[in-house]
Amino acid sequence: MTDFTRRKMLGATVGTMAGAVAAAGSIEPALADDAVDLDLFVKVSVALTGVAEAKLAPTVDPIKVKLVYFKQAKSDPGFAGLMDIVHNAQSPAAAAQSIMTSADPGIKFLGRSIILAWYLGAWYPPQVLNRPPPSKPVPPDKIISDTAYTQGWTWSIAQSHPMGYSDLRFGHWSDPPLPLDTLIKA
Amino acid sequence: MRNWHWLAVAAAGALSFGVLEWRAGAQTPTGARDINPPVANCNVTPDTMPVANDPNKRVATPIDAKLLTSGQPCHQVVSTKGLVTDQLGNLQRGFDFYSWLTFIALNSPADGKTIGQGPRPGGDAATKWEALSIYRPLADVMLDKGAKPTWGTRIVPDACKPLDGPTKMIVKLGEAAWNQPFKTGPLVDQNGNYAVFDILMNQPMFDFINDHGLYSREGQQRFTQDIDFPKGNNPGTGVDGRMGASMLKVSWRVLDPVEDKALMDKFHTVDALIYFPGPPGTRTGPACVAKTLGLVGFHAGHKTKFAPQWVWSTFEHVSNAPDEKQVADKAFSPPYSFFNPNCPQCPVNTTPSDPWDPPLTLKFHSDERSQVVRTKMLPDDVIEEVAELNRGFRALLKGTVWENYMLLATQWPSDFASKVECNGAPAPTFLANSTLETYSQGRIPLASSSCMACHGNATTLGVPAKPSDFTFILEKAQCESGTCGPAVPNLAAQNPRCGFADPPK
Numbered sequence: 001m002t003d004f005t006r007r008k009m010l011g012a013t014v015g016t017m018a019g020a021v022a023a024a025g026s027i028e029p030a031l032a033d034d035a036v037d038l039d040l041f042v043k044v045s046v047a048l049t050g051v052a053e054a055k056l057a058p059t060v061d062p063i064k065v066k067l068v069y070f071k072q073a074k075s076d077p078g079f080a081g082l083m084d085i086v087h088n089a090q091s092p093a094a095a096a097q098s099i100m101t102s103a104d105p106g107i108k109f110l111g112r113s114i115i116l117a118w119y120l121g122a123w124y125p126p127q128v129l130n131r132p133p134p135s136k137p138v139p140p141d142k143i144i145s146d147t148a149y150t151q152g153w154t155w156s157i158a159q160s161h162p163m164g165y166s167d168l169r170f171g172h173w174s175d176p177p178l179p180l181d182t183l184i185k186a
Numbered sequence: 187m188r189n190w191h192w193l194a195v196a197a198a199g200a201l202s203f204g205v206l207e208w209r210a211g212a213q214t215p216t217g218a219r220d221i222n223p224p225v226a227n228c229n230v231t232p233d234t235m236p237v238a239n240d241p242n243k244r245v246a247t248p249i250d251a252k253l254l255t256s257g258q259p260c261h262q263v264v265s266t267k268g269l270v271t272d273q274l275g276n277l278q279r280g281f282d283f284y285s286w287l288t289f290i291a292l293n294s295p296a297d298g299k300t301i302g303q304g305p306r307p308g309g310d311a312a313t314k315w316e317a318l319s320i321y322r323p324l325a326d327v328m329l330d331k332g333a334k335p336t337w338g339t340r341i342v343p344d345a346c347k348p349l350d351g352p353t354k355m356i357v358k359l360g361e362a363a364w365n366q367p368f369k370t371g372p373l374v375d376q377n378g379n380y381a382v383f384d385i386l387m388n389q390p391m392f393d394f395i396n397d398h399g400l401y402s403r404e405g406q407q408r409f410t411q412d413i414d415f416p417k418g419n420n421p422g423t424g425v426d427g428r429m430g431a432s433m434l435k436v437s438w439r440v441l442d443p444v445e446d447k448a449l450m451d452k453f454h455t456v457d458a459l460i461y462f463p464g465p466p467g468t469r470t471g472p473a474c475v476a477k478t479l480g481l482v483g484f485h486a487g488h489k490t491k492f493a494p495q496w497v498w499s500t501f502e503h504v505s506n507a508p509d510e511k512q513v514a515d516k517a518f519s520p521p522y523s524f525f526n527p528n529c530p531q532c533p534v535n536t537t538p539s540d541p542w543d544p545p546l547t548l549k550f551h552s553d554e555r556s557q558v559v560r561t562k563m564l565p566d567d568v569i570e571e572v573a574e575l576n577r578g579f580r581a582l583l584k585g586t587v588w589e590n591y592m593l594l595a596t597q598w599p600s601d602f603a604s605k606v607e608c609n610g611a612p613a614p615t616f617l618a619n620s621t622l623e624t625y626s627q628g629r630i631p632l633a634s635s636s637c638m639a640c641h642g643n644a645t646t647l648g649v650p651a652k653p654s655d656f657t658f659i660l661e662k663a664q665c666e667s668g669t670c671g672p673a674v675p676n677l678a679a680q681n682p683r684c685g686f687a688d689p690p691k
Binding site: 038058059060061063146147149150156164165167168169170171172178182183 | 327607653
């Protein structure tokens with residue numbers, strides 16, 4: 001089992017993240033601690049979504065949608081508790097399991113909010129997701145950003161593309177969709 | 187996967203200055219003419235160099251006079267290692283350095299002298315890309331009735347012959363020469379003159395079009411293979427360097443030799459004959475007018491082995507327009523070609539009113555002037571990195587017209603081999619030139635200018651259409667009979683995913 005502690009991550013990530021932290025403008029984490037949390041956030045997001053890290057947040061990544069989701073999640077009151085679980089877990093998978101089964105609804109439903117953010121590019125506040133039945137379709141609080149909309153993983157997992165936006169080549173509609181593994185695995 | 191592709195490039199770059207594996211003749215069928223011939227002097231200067239005894243440290247390559255004669259890069263030399271710890275940032279700087287080397291090489295005098303040492307004001311001279319032996323205007327490739335073009339020949343329309351001379355550059359006006367992409371309108375300078383645009387290509391690109399008959403609509407219909415322009419590569423052991431396909435799009439403003447005399451040593455200029463072919467290309471004509479033009483914008487697209495989505499460099503004149511921050515701070519440096527600091531009420535980046543078709547005077551029909559502001563579309567770190575490179579290269583070119591040009595940025599594929607993101611995950615995501623994509627600057631996916639995302643939609647004129655390898659040039663082809671008959675479906679147009687079935691190895 002990989003040791004997934006904060007201390008180990010700190011040494012491994014601060015060096016590589018510092019440039020991005022210093023460079024990227026207002027949506028970037030401002031402190032080295034944030035850089036560590038960002039890296040852990042990505043790793044637990046991989047476990048929560050089932051999408052490979054190389055796809056979710058490539059090392060050479062001009063879009064950096066992870067920063068948008070990290071900032072959004074961090075603004076939630078349950079984020080500190082969620083990250084405590086991540087810091088103390090033995091692996092990203094264990095962290096994801098603990099989050100999704102947490103007795104604290106603020107953490108459990110924040111985990112769901114993060115999944116929905118990656119999938120739909122929209123923010124569903126944990127408090128809204130936690131509303132009791134009878135449940136109606138839950139409207140998102142907001143589309144997180146125009147970039148988030150085009151980067152939503154639901155499109156790739158449906159082997160499709162966002163309405164009005166496609167990185168596929170002209171004529172792709174006449175071909176069979178790419179295999180799912182090609183889309184979500186490294 | 188994305189990281190490993192670039193690490194492979196980085197390793198090659200770091201160890202041998204971009205010497206990349208390449209099988210000579212890989213693009214040349216046996217017995218066929220080599221349309222992408224070996225190049226003797228590919229510029230393989232990297233943007234950083236390793237430090238002796240410290241393999242983890244790199245320093246910036248000095249921006250000095252040696253770079254002025256170092257030649258044109260056949261391929262980018264980039265590395266994930268560099269001046270910062272961010273791999274993306276190091277790669278971006280490598281591409282931006284490549285862009286400056288390309289700009290210097292292409293804008294050096296056609297006669298072989300060093301850039302800035304020409305006989306005209308500001309050391310100006312006719313550039314390499316203006317020589318018909320090196321680049322050819324699109325209008326001289328896509329001819330009437332889909333006629334076969336000839337490399338190097340100069341085509342002088344009858345209407346221009348009385349005005350012609352040995353140094354005259356002929357610019358044929360079609361809609362693309364005055365209307366911006368997606369027909370968003372003309373650009374009008376502060377003197378009320380239309381800006382003029384032109385598109386050119388180098389010989390490997392021309393030869394690919396010519397050899398495959400792609401200069402006519404019928405020829406495109408007959409061509410059953412995928413459109414795959416030749417790629418540039420650096421030399422290596424047993425491997426020749428090759429330039430690959432290169433295309434340019436330039437923008438000009440009209441300069442009056444008398445009224446604008448003070449500007450003549452601030453711009454690269456040409457003595458042009460503007461040809462109005464008449465309907466349907468222009469409302470007026472056939473006719474020809476002589477104008478002095480000053481260069482205000484410069485796009486260069488270059489297809490390379492590790493950038494099959496091409497590398498997109500864009501430069502513009504520093505006095506075109508202020509950027510958003512300068513406007514907010516009222517930190518103006520007039521005069522601007524396309525901005526009036528004394529008109530805060532003027533609508534910004536807005537298309538002028540109809541009619542748009544230019545008259546022979548090239549004067550706009552009303553008092554409207556383009557009020558252009560350069561929109562912020564790049565991440566802060568890219569802006570800072572490009573500004574630092576611009577300071578270095580503009581200082582190197584000080585005292586010449588070329589010190590007045592700046593790189594905006596380079597767009598490149600951060601995941602060139604992806605079968606999912608066919609546009610290669612462009613970095614930066616958005617890029618526009620304030621004179622060439624004036625009305626589509628911004629950061630809105632699909633709507634705002636992105637070189638690769640836009641050109642990735644380009645197709646042939648065949649039925650069914652198929653991807654045209656990131657160029658809209660093929661859409662300018664005419665019909666051989668003058669009028670297009672019913673198209674015959676091209677059932678052989680089966681496109682491999684992303685246009686290249688197997689990534690380069």
